[in-house]
Amino acid sequence: xxxxxxxxxxxxxxxxxxxxxxxxxxxxxxxxxxxxxxxxxxxxxxxxxxxxxxxxxxxxxxxxxxxxxxxxxxxxxxxxxxxxxxxxxxxxxxxxxxxxxxxxxxxxxxxxxxxxxxxxxxxxxxxxxxxxxxxxxxxxxxxxxxxxxxxxxxxxxxxxxxxxxxxxxxxxxxxxxxxxxxxxxxxxxxxxxxxxxxxxxxxxxxxxxxxxxxxxxxxxxxxxxxxxxxxxxxxxxxxxxxxxxxxxxxxxxxxxxxxxxxxxxxxxxxxxxxxxxxxxxxxxxxxxxxxxxxxxxx
Numbered sequence: 001x002x003x004x005x006x007x008x009x010x011x012x013x014x015x016x017x018x019x020x021x022x023x024x025x026x027x028x029x030x031x032x033x034x035x036x037x038x039x040x041x042x043x044x045x046x047x048x049x050x051x052x053x054x055x056x057x058x059x060x061x062x063x064x065x066x067x068x069x070x071x072x073x074x075x076x077x078x079x080x081x082x083x084x085x086x087x088x089x090x091x092x093x094x095x096x097x098x099x100x101x102x103x104x105x106x107x108x109x110x111x112x113x114x115x116x117x118x119x120x121x122x123x124x125x126x127x128x129x130x131x132x133x134x135x136x137x138x139x140x141x142x143x144x145x146x147x148x149x150x151x152x153x154x155x156x157x158x159x160x161x162x163x164x165x166x167x168x169x170x171x172x173x174x175x176x177x178x179x180x181x182x183x184x185x186x187x188x189x190x191x192x193x194x195x196x197x198x199x200x201x202x203x204x205x206x207x208x209x210x211x212x213x214x215x216x217x218x219x220x221x222x223x224x225x226x227x228x229x230x231x232x233x234x235x236x237x238x239x240x241x242x243x244x245x246x247x248x249x250x251x252x253x254x255x256x257x258x259x260x261x262x263x264x265x266x267x268x269x270x271x272x273x274x275x276x277x278x279x280x281x282x283x284x285x286x287x288x289x290x291x292x293x294x295x296x297x298x
Contacts, residue, residue, distance in 0.1 A: 005160065010043075019043060020157050026101040027153050031161040034084070034091045041074050047105065048073045048098035049112045049154075051163055052083055054091035056127055064089055065165045066129035067116045069109040073098065083129060095161050097154050104150070107137045111147045112154070115225065119155075120165045122226070122257060128165075136225075152232045187277045187285060189213075189266055196247070197266045199277055201285070202255060207262035207277060209254045214247040215240060220269035227264045230256075234265075259285055 010017040017036060020029040030044045034052075050073055052066040066083045070076035073096050084091055097112075098104065114136040120128050139147060158166050187207065189197035197213035219231060234240050240248035256262035259273025274286035 005157065007160065017043060018161060020161060021100075022153055022156070025153050026099045026103060027097055027150055028100045029095060029097050029154070029157050029161060031093060031095045033093055037077055037079070037094070040077060040096075044096055044098055045072070045074055046098045046102055047071045047109050048096050049109050049116065050077060050094055050096040051116070051158075051165070052091050052129070053093045053095065053163060053165075054089050057088050057090060062127050063125070063164075064127040064129055065120060065163070067113055067120065069113040071106055071109070086129075089129065093162070095158065095163055097150075097157075099150075103146075107139055108143065108147050108150070110134065110137045111139060111144075112151055115151060115229070116154075116166060118226075119229075123165060123167060125167060126165045148228070148232070151229065152236050155229075155233060156236050186280055188280055189263055189276055190278070191267075197263075199259075199262055206255055206257050207259045207273065209250055209256060209262050209265065211251060211253055213250045213266060214243060215250055215266055216268040217246055217248060218268055223264065223269050226261065227268075227270070230261070230265050231268065 004023045006021045006023075008019045010019075015033070017030070017032040017039065020031070021027070028044070030040070032040065032043075034054075047070065049067070049069045052068075054064050055061040056064050068076065068083075077094060077096070083089070114134045117128070117130050117133045120126065120130075121133065155166055158164075187199040187201065188195045189199065198210040199207040199213075200210060202208055215231070215234065219228060223231075234248075234250070234254070239250060239252050239254070241251050243249045256265060259277050260271060261273070263271035263273040263276040275284050277285040279288075
C-alpha cells in the first residue's frame with residue numbers, strides 16, 4: 001500500500017513545528033517543542049490523541065512518553081497539564097493527531113489511546129509514564145474499522161516525527177535462565193505438511209520471522225487486535241509481496257515478541273506458537289523449552 005507522506009516544516013526547522021499528512025486520509029499530525037505549546041491553536045484543533053515525549057532525569061536520560069486524549073487538545077495541553085509539572089521528567093516535544101474532517105469522536109480517541117498504550121508497553125522501547133492501560137471501548141464495526149485504519153496511518157507517521165515508542169520488535173524479556181540453549185535457527189511452521197514459514201529464536205524469548213515466510217491473505221475475525229495491527233503494519237510498510245491468491249511473501253526479517261505472535265501473524269488466526277513452531281525433525285519448540293528448563297534445574 002503506497003501513499004505519499006507530506007511533512008511541512010515551519011520556518012524550515014526540523015526541530016520546530018512540523019505537520020504531517022498522508023494522501024487519501026483525513027488525519028493530521030502536529031509535532032512541536034513543549035516550549036511552543038502556546039502556538040498550538042494556530043495549527044491544530046479538535047479532538048485528538050497526543051504523546052508527550054521526553055527523558056527521565058535518571059542520569060541515563062531514559063526516553064519516556066505519556067499518551068493521552070482529549071475532545072479538545074488545545075484545552076488539555078497547557079502548562080497546567082499534570083504531566084508537565086513532574087520534576088523527574090524533562091518533556092521535550094508533543095505529537096498530536098487530529099482529523100482534518102472533524103470525524104473523530106470521544107469513543108474513537110479513547111480506543112486509539114488504549115491501543116497506543118498497549119503498543120508502547122509491548123514494544124519496550126521507552127519508559128511509559130501512563131500508570132495503567134485505559135480500557136478499550138466497544139465500537140460498532142464501522143467505527144472500529146475507521147479507528148483501526150486511523151491507527152495504521154498514525155503508526156506510519158510516528159517514526160517520521162521522532163517517536164519510536166510504537167515500533168514493533170522489542171521483545172518482552174523471558175526470565176528463564178539459558179534460553180539461548182534453544183536452537184537459534186531452523187524453526188519451521190507447517191500447514192498440511194508443507195513448510196510455509198521459517199523462524200529463528202531470539203535470545204529474549206521471541207521468534208524472528210525470516211524473509212520468504214508466507215503470510216496468509218485472509219484473516220480470521222477472532223485474530224485479535226495485536227495480530228491484526230501487525231499484519232496491517234506489514235502491508236503499510238510494503239513488506240508483503242504477492243505469492244498467490246491465498247498467500248503473501250514476507251520480504252524482510254521481522255522480530256515478534258513471542259512464538260505465538262509469530263505463528264498467529266503467519267496464519268491470520270490465533271495460534272499456540274510453542275506447539276506450532278518445530279524443528280525440521282518435528283520437535284516442538286515447547287519441548288525444547290521444557291528440556292532447557294529441566295537442564296537448568298539439574
